[in-house]
Amino acid sequence: MKQWQTIFIDEWRLWRRSYLAVSALVLFTLLLLATSIFTGLRMTEEQHAREHQQQEAEETFLSQPDRHPHRMVHYGHYAFRTPPPLAMVDPGVDAVTGQSIFLEGHRQNSAMFADERAAANTGGFGSLTPAKVYQLLIPLLLIAIGHGVVVRERESHTLTQLLSQGVSGTQIVAGKWVALASVALISLLPLVIASLSASTAGDSLSISLALVATYALYLLVWVSLIVLISTTTQTRGVALGLLVLFWxxxxxxxxxxxVASANATHPAPGKIETELRMYADKRELGDGHNASDPAFEAFRTNVLAQYNVDTIEELPVNFRGMVAQKNEADLTELMNQYAEEKMMQELHQSNHLRSFGWLSPTLATASASQSLASTGLQTHHRFLRETETLRLNFVQGLNQVHIDKLSYSDDINRNNDEESSRRVRVSSENWKVLEDFEFAPDQAAERWQAARYPLLMLLIWFVAFTVSGMYCAARIKP
Amino acid sequence: MSTVYREFRFLMRERSALLWLGLAFMSATIAVVLGLKEVSEQRTTIADLITADQVEREVVKKDLADWGSAAYYSFHLTYDEPSDFAFAALGQRDLSPWKHRIRMLALEGQIYESDTTNPDFALIGRIDFAFVASLLSPLFLILLLHDLRSRERAAGRLDFIEATASGKMIWRTRGLLRTTLLWLCLVLPLWVGGIIAGASLMVLLIASAVVLTHLLIWWLIASWVANKDYTSAVNLVSLIGVWVVLAVITPAAIKAGVNVAVPIPDGGEILLTQREAVNDAWDLPKQATFEPFVKRHPELADYAKIDTPFEWKWYYAFQQVGDQNAESLSHAYLDGRIKRDVITSSLALLSPPVLTERLLQKQAQTDVAASIAYEERVRAYHADLRSWYYPKLFKDVEFETELLSLRPQYSTD
Incomplete structure (x- = not known):
C-alpha cells in the first residue's frame, strides 16, 4: 500500500471515532436529504401546477363567447413559467420573480405574485434549497471536520515522527487531501440522485452531470483551501479561525x-419611472382606439391611396382595425425598446455581480449552477421575450380579424343601441389565433455558454489553492 | 473596575480578538453606509416621481373631455416613504412594492403590480444592519468567546487561574467584556447612522437593546459550551453547528412549515376572477352590473341605469363589481399573509436571529405589517377617488377641468 493510502485510511478511522465528526456528518446528511426531498417535491408540484394552469388559461381563452375582437385584446391571456427539471436542485430566481404574466393589448405587464412576497418572513437566508446547502453549508462541514487534518499532527508532534520515518510531506498532505475530498464527494450523493432524476424528467444528462461536476469542483476548492491552511498554520485554533474568516x-x-456594487455602478430606474418616460413617446404614437386621432393622418392618406379610394367608408377592410394593428405594432416597438433597455441594465448589473466570483467561489458556483439549471436571470428574460411574442401574435391576430371580418360601418355604430352592439360580434372560432405556449428550459449549448465563465473562475480558484497546497506540502515543517 | 481594565488590556494585545472586533465594526459600518445610501436613493426616487407624476397628470388633463376619461387617463402616484430608521433594516422594501401608480379601474388588477429590482439581487439579499446584527454578529461572538477557557487549559494555566475565588469569575468578566465590546462595535455605526438619518432616540435605544439581548443569548450559549472542557476547536465547531441550526435551519423550517400550514390563494386567481368579471360584464345585461354595485352605493341607486350600450358610469360600475367579485379571494390572500406573519412572529422565539431581524424590521417599519399597511393606504386612496368621481359620473355633473384639481390627494399619513 502506498503511504498516502495509509494516511487516507487513518484519517477516516479517526473521523469514525470522533463524536464531533460523526454528528456533523449526520446533521448535514439529514439536512441535505430534507432539503432535496422538500425542494424536489415542491418544484415538481409547481411544474405540474403551472403546466395545468397554462392549459386552463388557453382553454378559457378559446371558450370565450362571440364578441367584438378588440374585447378579446383586452380580455388577454396568461403565460406561466414552467420550471425546468433541474430547478429541484437550484430553483434560482423562481421564487423572487413572479411565475405568471398577464398578456393584454397595449401593455407589457411584469410577472406578478412572486412566492417570496407572500411567504413567511424569517429574514436572512430564506428558504433552503439543495443548491444553497451545497454553496453555503457543506463548506462549513468540510471546515469542521477537515481544519485539523495536518495541523493536528503538528500540534501532537506526530508530524515530526511521520517525516522522520521518511514519509514525504507531499505523501502526507496528499493522503489528507484525498480523505477530505472523499467526504466532499460522498456529500454529493443526494445531488447526484436529484440531478439524475431531473435528467429522467427531461433535462439533458450531460447538463445534469455538469451540474454535479460544478459542485464537486466547488467543494474541492474548499478541500484544497482547508488542507492548505491546515498545512501552513501552527495551531488548530488559528486554522479554524482563518477558515471561518474566509467563509x-x-x-x-x-x-x-x-449586489451593492452592481447597484451603484449600474443604477436601473424602476418600472414607474420608465413608464412615465415612455408616456411622452407613447402620446406621439396616438391612441389606437381612436381612428380619428391626428396621429393617424398620414397612415390614413397612405391606406386610402393604396386602395385607391377617397373615404375610409369605401375601404374593403375595417379601418379601425387597421389603426389598432398599426398602433399596436408601433407601440410594441416602443415598449420593446424600453423593455430591452431594462433587460440590458439588469444584465449589466448581473455581469458586474458575477465578476465578484473572482473574490468569492461561492458566487461563481451560484452563477454557474443557475445557468446550468436554467433558472437564472437570462432564462427569466427569455421568458419575458417569448411571452411578449405570444402577446403580440394573438393581439395582432385579433386585430386582423377586426380588419377582415367586421364592417367599418357596423363598427363605428356599435354604441347606438343593443342591436348594433350585437352586430359587431365575431365568431369565437376566431379566438384560435392564440398559439399554444410552453416555456421550455434553455438549450444545453446556451447553458454551457453561460456557465463557462463562472466555471473558469472556479477552476482558477481550485488550481491556485491546490498548487499552493502542493508547494507548501513539499516544504512542510514539523 | 481594575479587573475589567486589566482584562481590557489583555484583550488589546490579542490579535485575533481585535481582528474579529474590527471585522464586526467594518461590517456594521458598511451595512449602515449602504443602508443610508439606499434609503436616500429611495427618497430621491419618490421625490422625482412625485414631480413627474404631477407633470404627467397636467399634460393628460389638457385633452380630457368628460369625467369618465378623466378617471381613465389619470394615474395617481402612491408611495411608502422609508422611515428614519429604515436604513438599518430594509426588510420587505426589497420584495414588496413601495410605490404604485393607480387609476380608478379595478384595483385588484393594479395593486399586485410590483416594481421589482433585479431578481439576482433579491436572491442574494442585502447587507444591511439587520443582516449584520442577526446573522453575522453571533458568528463574531462565537469566534471571540469559544476559546476563552480552553485556550488557558491548553496552555496549562486553567487550574492556576481557577484556583482563586475571583478566578472562577474571570470567565464571566472576560466573556461579558468581549460581548459588550462587540456590541459597541455594532451599535456605534448604528448610532452615527441613526443621527445622520434623524432616527428617534427611542427607536435607537430599542434597537440597541435588541442587539444587546441577542448577543447576550449567544454569550449564554457560548459559555455553556465553553464550560464543557472540550478543546477550542471542538468548542468552535459545536458553536458553529448551533449557529447553523438556529440561524439557517430553524428559519428555513419555520418558513417552509408556515407556508405549508397556512395556504393562501394563488395570487393569479384573484386577478383572473377580477378580469373575468370585468370582461363578462360587457356581454351581460347592464342590470347584472348595477345590482351588486348599488348594494355598495345605495345612494346612487336612482342613477344606476343606462339606455345606451356604453356609458362611463356603467364602465366604472363593472370595474368595481370586478373588485367585489374578487373580494373574498383578495381578503383570503391578505388574511393568509397576516396569519403567516403572526404565526411566524411567535415561532421566531425559536430562533434568536430571526427574532432580532424581525424586531429590527418592526422598528424600521419595513416588516410585513408595514407593507400591508401601505397596501391598505393605497386601497383607501383608491376608494377616495371612487367616492369623488362617482357622484359626478352618475349624476351627470357638468365636466370642468378646473374641478380636477380638487381630486383627493394621496398623503402618507
Missing part, C-alpha cells in the same frame, strides 16, 4: 457587497 467574507459578505 464569512467569501460566502456571506462578498456576494452582498457585489
Amino acid at each position: 464569512i467574507t467569501t460566502a456571506m459578505i462578498t456576494p452582498r457587497i457585489g
Whole structure:
C-alpha cells in the first residue's frame, strides 16, 4: 500500500471515532436529504401546477363567447413559467420573480405574485434549497471536520515522527487531501440522485452531470483551501479561525457587497419611472382606439391611396382595425425598446455581480449552477421575450380579424343601441389565433455558454489553492 | 473596575480578538453606509416621481373631455416613504412594492403590480444592519468567546487561574467584556447612522437593546459550551453547528412549515376572477352590473341605469363589481399573509436571529405589517377617488377641468 493510502485510511478511522465528526456528518446528511426531498417535491408540484394552469388559461381563452375582437385584446391571456427539471436542485430566481404574466393589448405587464412576497418572513437566508446547502453549508462541514487534518499532527508532534520515518510531506498532505475530498464527494450523493432524476424528467444528462461536476469542483476548492491552511498554520485554533474568516467574507459578505456594487455602478430606474418616460413617446404614437386621432393622418392618406379610394367608408377592410394593428405594432416597438433597455441594465448589473466570483467561489458556483439549471436571470428574460411574442401574435391576430371580418360601418355604430352592439360580434372560432405556449428550459449549448465563465473562475480558484497546497506540502515543517 | 481594565488590556494585545472586533465594526459600518445610501436613493426616487407624476397628470388633463376619461387617463402616484430608521433594516422594501401608480379601474388588477429590482439581487439579499446584527454578529461572538477557557487549559494555566475565588469569575468578566465590546462595535455605526438619518432616540435605544439581548443569548450559549472542557476547536465547531441550526435551519423550517400550514390563494386567481368579471360584464345585461354595485352605493341607486350600450358610469360600475367579485379571494390572500406573519412572529422565539431581524424590521417599519399597511393606504386612496368621481359620473355633473384639481390627494399619513 502506498503511504498516502495509509494516511487516507487513518484519517477516516479517526473521523469514525470522533463524536464531533460523526454528528456533523449526520446533521448535514439529514439536512441535505430534507432539503432535496422538500425542494424536489415542491418544484415538481409547481411544474405540474403551472403546466395545468397554462392549459386552463388557453382553454378559457378559446371558450370565450362571440364578441367584438378588440374585447378579446383586452380580455388577454396568461403565460406561466414552467420550471425546468433541474430547478429541484437550484430553483434560482423562481421564487423572487413572479411565475405568471398577464398578456393584454397595449401593455407589457411584469410577472406578478412572486412566492417570496407572500411567504413567511424569517429574514436572512430564506428558504433552503439543495443548491444553497451545497454553496453555503457543506463548506462549513468540510471546515469542521477537515481544519485539523495536518495541523493536528503538528500540534501532537506526530508530524515530526511521520517525516522522520521518511514519509514525504507531499505523501502526507496528499493522503489528507484525498480523505477530505472523499467526504466532499460522498456529500454529493443526494445531488447526484436529484440531478439524475431531473435528467429522467427531461433535462439533458450531460447538463445534469455538469451540474454535479460544478459542485464537486466547488467543494474541492474548499478541500484544497482547508488542507492548505491546515498545512501552513501552527495551531488548530488559528486554522479554524482563518477558515471561518474566509467563509464569512467569501460566502456571506462578498456576494452582498457585489449586489451593492452592481447597484451603484449600474443604477436601473424602476418600472414607474420608465413608464412615465415612455408616456411622452407613447402620446406621439396616438391612441389606437381612436381612428380619428391626428396621429393617424398620414397612415390614413397612405391606406386610402393604396386602395385607391377617397373615404375610409369605401375601404374593403375595417379601418379601425387597421389603426389598432398599426398602433399596436408601433407601440410594441416602443415598449420593446424600453423593455430591452431594462433587460440590458439588469444584465449589466448581473455581469458586474458575477465578476465578484473572482473574490468569492461561492458566487461563481451560484452563477454557474443557475445557468446550468436554467433558472437564472437570462432564462427569466427569455421568458419575458417569448411571452411578449405570444402577446403580440394573438393581439395582432385579433386585430386582423377586426380588419377582415367586421364592417367599418357596423363598427363605428356599435354604441347606438343593443342591436348594433350585437352586430359587431365575431365568431369565437376566431379566438384560435392564440398559439399554444410552453416555456421550455434553455438549450444545453446556451447553458454551457453561460456557465463557462463562472466555471473558469472556479477552476482558477481550485488550481491556485491546490498548487499552493502542493508547494507548501513539499516544504512542510514539523 | 481594575479587573475589567486589566482584562481590557489583555484583550488589546490579542490579535485575533481585535481582528474579529474590527471585522464586526467594518461590517456594521458598511451595512449602515449602504443602508443610508439606499434609503436616500429611495427618497430621491419618490421625490422625482412625485414631480413627474404631477407633470404627467397636467399634460393628460389638457385633452380630457368628460369625467369618465378623466378617471381613465389619470394615474395617481402612491408611495411608502422609508422611515428614519429604515436604513438599518430594509426588510420587505426589497420584495414588496413601495410605490404604485393607480387609476380608478379595478384595483385588484393594479395593486399586485410590483416594481421589482433585479431578481439576482433579491436572491442574494442585502447587507444591511439587520443582516449584520442577526446573522453575522453571533458568528463574531462565537469566534471571540469559544476559546476563552480552553485556550488557558491548553496552555496549562486553567487550574492556576481557577484556583482563586475571583478566578472562577474571570470567565464571566472576560466573556461579558468581549460581548459588550462587540456590541459597541455594532451599535456605534448604528448610532452615527441613526443621527445622520434623524432616527428617534427611542427607536435607537430599542434597537440597541435588541442587539444587546441577542448577543447576550449567544454569550449564554457560548459559555455553556465553553464550560464543557472540550478543546477550542471542538468548542468552535459545536458553536458553529448551533449557529447553523438556529440561524439557517430553524428559519428555513419555520418558513417552509408556515407556508405549508397556512395556504393562501394563488395570487393569479384573484386577478383572473377580477378580469373575468370585468370582461363578462360587457356581454351581460347592464342590470347584472348595477345590482351588486348599488348594494355598495345605495345612494346612487336612482342613477344606476343606462339606455345606451356604453356609458362611463356603467364602465366604472363593472370595474368595481370586478373588485367585489374578487373580494373574498383578495381578503383570503391578505388574511393568509397576516396569519403567516403572526404565526411566524411567535415561532421566531425559536430562533434568536430571526427574532432580532424581525424586531429590527418592526422598528424600521419595513416588516410585513408595514407593507400591508401601505397596501391598505393605497386601497383607501383608491376608494377616495371612487367616492369623488362617482357622484359626478352618475349624476351627470357638468365636466370642468378646473374641478380636477380638487381630486383627493394621496398623503402618507
